[in-house]
Amino acid sequence: MKRLLPLLAIVSCAAPPASPPSPPRELVVEPPVVEFPRMMADTNPDPHVVEVNLEAKLSRVEFAPGQAIEAWTYDGGVPGPLLNANVGDRIIVHFKNSLNEPTTVHWHGFRISDQMDGVPTIQKPVAPGETFTYDFVAPDAGSFWYHPHMRSAEQVERGLYGPIVIHERWDQTPDFDADRYFVTDDVRLGDDGTIAPPSTQMPDQVHGRYGNTLLTNGSAKAVPFEFRRGQVERWRLVNTANARTMSLTVEGAKFRIVGVDGGLLPEGGVEAAQGVVELPVGARVELEVRLESAEARLVSLVPYVDANDELQTDRIVIAKGVSVAESGQDPARTLTWPGVAIPALPDAAASGTHLLELDGFNDGTGIKMTINGKVYPEMDMWMTNQNEPVYVTIHNKLGMAEHPFHLHGNFFQIVSRDGVAVNEPGLRDTVLIAPSQTVVIATRFENAGEWMYHCHIHEHSEEGMMGMLTVMHKM
Ligand code: C2O
């Protein structure tokens, strides 16, 4: 594959940005349990190494009981199995591609070497029947996910995505009574109940493909779970849809946002504005949920236009828990944890700046989406130095499309929207840019390498809204 950037003396930094905090080697800490339907099996006896097999293949799955359809799966199911490890663990994934086309696996949110990042301009795509071993150290605790980075609009839509949990250091893990992962998606099923082929129709090209069926942990029905009243739980949420921003809330329990893409927020967390979590495609959020009633529901708020042309909201229950016992605990009790150290924003006067303008046009053959006027694989030269603070201004010039902007290999902080400082704390790898909005983010680019940045609406990235950045290694 043609390299699209000049081959400068780029030394890819195999070491993660900061030396990963790991427990003393002699201390054996099994990663805590996360409630999720399927887990990857660790085949390595070393407690600091998680070694797993993962196969992409066609399989029949049931989104609703009794309705088997063909999906593209990891290990035979949608979503793929949960990868569960402790921060600082070495993760080895023996990946096999049994699809009928090339693919890669991208570890969304991982600050690892670009050689392991699953981007097909760096890694040779894994051809049908071939294998590749991903090998890296988990640099950060938090909720992440994995998915292909080739023809994503179809490969992810057809079912290739799965969750990852990297647990905090053993002595920094908050004392939640349960830890659950809800993977949210929407899929477009055709009249015959199967996943509709990718669309070349105009609304899908402009907005990305919205599904007609919400899937949570692969189920079109509300995911059932059980709890003991009085529990305080940690719920991890990821949005793996092609395009739909998820509006989520919890009924029957009090909740706060305690974590985002890059891990736990400082103690206490933050309230969701208006009690609704807006979760862009690609992003994660972690909730602290205080289960004080007999029933708790995770609800997706889905807007629609009714017969009178009025905007309405459907409240779709996507997970439903019932209390099966009393925990005997006070659901109002305070939990403590150290949280991620959120660095102060860099001094603007001593920082670089960069402008990314997101736009699009119709060239007569279809919609093209651009960054700084270029349609990928054409792109602007963007080079920076490792550990150099940069304020990046991202301007969405389109008044009709939103863009969940995603940066690989590095976290950033959200500084402002349309010139107004925001309180959206935490380290991020994804930020939603509303139509016509300008968002400023700040990053220090701790991780050297060649990194993609793109809109996470897969239709948009494939229409050209994608670029690559070189972070030069600091000697
Ligand atoms: Cu989740 Cu470049 O992707």
Ligand code: CU
């Ligand atoms: Cu977009």
